[in-house]
Amino acid sequence: MKADCRLYLVTPPALEPAAFAVDLAAALDAGDVACVQLRLKDVDDDTVRRAIDVLRPIAQSREVAFILNDHPRLARETGCDGVHVGQADTPYREARKIMGAEAIVGVTCHDSRHLAMVAGEDGADYVAFGAFFPTGTKETEHRATPDLLTWWQEMMEIPCVAIGGITPENCGDLVRAGADFLAVVSSIWHHPEGPGAAVRAFNKAIAEA
Numbered sequence: 438m439k440a441d442c443r444l445y446l447v448t449p450p451a452l453e454p455a456a457f458a459v460d461l462a463a464a465l466d467a468g469d470v471a472c473v474q475l476r477l478k479d480v481d482d483d484t485v486r487r488a489i490d491v492l493r494p495i496a497q498s499r500e501v502a503f504i505l506n507d508h509p510r511l512a513r514e515t516g517c518d519g520v521h522v523g524q525a526d527t528p529y530r531e532a533r534k535i536m537g538a539e540a541i542v543g544v545t546c547h548d549s550r551h552l553a554m555v556a557g558e559d560g561a562d563y564v565a566f567g568a569f570f571p572t573g574t575k576e577t578e579h580r581a582t583p584d585l586l587t588w589w590q591e592m593m594e595i596p597c598v599a600i601g602g603i604t605p606e607n608c609g610d611l612v613r614a615g616a617d618f619l620a621v622v623s624s625i626w627h628h629p630e631g632p633g634a635a636v637r638a639f640n641k642a643i644a645e646a
């Protein structure tokens with residue numbers, strides 16, 4: 438068992454904030470969740486701001502970190518706890534300058550040991566590897582394997598996040614391999630019994646891995 442692996446919820450790419458607030462609260466009240474990433478795609482900044490205004494307090498009032506995808510300036514201006522940047526986004530060093538030393542800054546590293554080493558040496562708070570499994574949430578070009586997580590754990594103290602097609606049924610190998618966080622979209626928000634049941638199922642699978 439690797440008891441220190443935790444859930445990292447990522448929102449659906451499109452949502453209506455008031456309705457999604459109910460699902461988010463249900464997920465966070467159902468069990469252990471370390472952080473929530475707001476990941477909206479193809480929307481303007483005002484739409485992102487409105488979603489942050491509604492969703493950030495739901496996470497932060499439960500002591501769950503609220504991280505914004507892609508937009509360090511918006512994250513800083515709106516009181517988010519951190520930002521996640523990919524290889525095609527604001528570069529890590531610029532994101533860090535915008536966010537400040539105390540904020541969480543995470544970096545996508547695909548399946549690349551080199552990208553992860555660079556991000557880690559630059560000061561990233563976590564590195565994210567993926568996609569571990571096929572996913573319908575995003576078109577992915579890279580496929581990571583669990584040995585990458587084990588390699589990282591043996592080399593570095595900085596936490597690693599696993600993402601891409603992760604379910605309660607398939608997450609055991611990633612937990613045993615050394616993932617510090619499991620980042621999940623569809624298995625949470627599309628769970629047939631709702632997001633609370635999904636969080637409980639993940640917590641159980643992590644505890645039993």
Ligand SMILES: Cc1ncc(COP(=O)(O)OP(=O)(O)O)c(N)n1
Binds near residue numbers: 476507
């Ligand atoms: C935790 C986590 N890992 C990876 C990603 C993907 O980021 P990126 O490659 O920038 O792609 P988009 O999510 O922006 O489409 C992520 N968002 N979160």
Ligand SMILES: Cc1nc(C(=O)O)sc1CCOP(=O)(O)O
Binds near residue numbers: 577
């Ligand atoms: C946002 C994202 N990034 C990925 C990567 O590989 O970097 S995979 C992914 C989508 C994850 O969604 P789901 O849990 O529904 O598969």
Ligand SMILES: [Mg+2]
Binds near residue numbers: 506507
């Ligand atoms: Mg991005």
